Amino acid sequence: MKLTIKALIFTLSLSALPALATDSAHHTSKASKHSVLAVTHGVASTATVASAVIATPVIVVGSAAVVSGTASMQAGSALADSSNHSVKSSNKSTGPLVITETTITADPAPNQTIKIQQKQTITHTH
């Protein structure tokens, strides 16, 4: 019995190991999450949910840093997509930034997308 208790204590102490530093688990591809978000969207009229296709970092563009040939820019700093390779970034802070009220989520993995679609098809046909 003593051996069992010791083994149990030792085992339980070992079980704390994964909490050592990180939990690099991702939750993007969970089918359940997308289903829940869809339902939550339905009940909470203030929160809209949308899936993202692609995100492009926004860079600060100072008028002096704009490469010639680009569309004319007003003096001071402005924000531009980094996909516009003809502009150079600046370190200037632009003050408060605008944030959408939409809750944006990454799409689930292809196999999980199919499962969700199949589930939705079954629900609709009933």
Place this chain on the structure above:
Amino acid sequence: MKKYILIAFISIFSVTVNAGSQANQPATIAPEKIIEFAKDVEKYAAQRGARAFIIARVGRPANELPKGIHYTHTAIAVYSTIQLDNGKTAKGYAIHNLYQVDGKPNRSQLIQDYPVDFFWGAQQLKAGIIIPSDEIQTRLINLIATGKNTQLHNPKYSVIANPMNSQKQNCTEYTLDLINAAIYETTNTPQLKANTRAHFTPQRVKTSRIKLMFGSILMEDVTTKDHSGKIATTTFGAINNYLKQYDLAKHSVNFYGKGDIETL
């Protein structure tokens, strides 16, 4: 009797591994609260003009966290133009993560997600936020926008990766490597690791050698092979200390939602 002990031992470990490193964890906090909290984090950072910031979550119950470690996953959030599947575009933060591969806990991949995805499996509505200096923000954005961040990814994953060498990497070490690449304007890993050894102080992981030995035997994502001497790894707190030490952090907080913050 020994047979039962062994079964108990293995079953407890199986539960632990599943709870820690797999993607299929259910949300432990009500989804509406996660949605609201994730948006609050975005708005808080945006109000301070953060174009890029370091973001962290608590993925374990507080009582399971080792002493001195407050966050379990760290990444870089970048203010972005996001094209939506409904054809519209929106402004918000995209989060650039290193995550473990499903079913292969000792391997990692780079995945970009969004605040609600990031906090989905959180155990507490608490976020770590470090807004670096404007110059570091710009350089981090350039690093990611040009795809050079991928050059710093090492897919060999360890929960307690040693940041002083490039043998293993976890999410927080990857974040540190991005920050150092931005500071030194290089993606040369040997140079970055030399700089890390010279200037960065990792956090000691206070646990027994025996635990670590058994952990490394039984769990694929725990190894001490990349360490010599005492075990120390990269944490959100260690990154904050590092940036503050060299005057590269503008604003560091524990964020609890609705403006409830604790300055670090």
